[in-house]
Amino acid sequence: MNIPYTPPPVQPVSPDVCVAPQLDVPDMAWVAQNGFRSVINNRPDFEEGDHQPTSAAIEAQAKTLGLHYAYLPVAPGYQSPEEIARFAELLKELPKPILAFCRSGTRSGKLFRAAMGA
Numbered sequence: 001m002n003i004p005y006t007p008p009p010v011q012p013v014s015p016d017v018c019v020a021p022q023l024d025v026p027d028m029a030w031v032a033q034n035g036f037r038s039v040i041n042n043r044p045d046f047e048e049g050d051h052q053p054t055s056a057a058i059e060a061q062a063k064t065l066g067l068h069y070a071y072l073p074v075a076p077g078y079q080s081p082e083e084i085a086r087f088a089e090l091l092k093e094l095p096k097p098i099l100a101f102c103r104s105g106t107r108s109g110k111l112f113r114a115a116m117g118a
Helices: 027-033 055-064 081-093 106-115
Strands: 011-014 017-020 038-041 068-071 098-101
Touching: 011 106, 017 106, 027 055, 038 055, 055 068, 081 098, 081 106, 098 106
Parallel strands: 017 098, 038 068, 038 098
Antiparallel strands: 011 017
């Protein structure tokens, strides 16, 4: 049985940055095909157990497809000033457009707003 691919729901937070819920290894092809140049993973490995894809697995596929990849795991309830500062650095350093993700997209959106001073 061939199950059709469903792309991740992506939400723009600026003209060149979007956020999304958990991405998986197969999603990297969609990310690359849709013009993103960089991915930021804000979700700690094994946050919901061992069924969650690891950052290393996602990164390997992303790099195979020519995407830039950064791993900045942050807790869902609190993002430290250091984490916010690092996210701001990544926004400046990484080629755009950028797709950041976490479990639901919320903490990536919070990081973006905090990094922009909002």
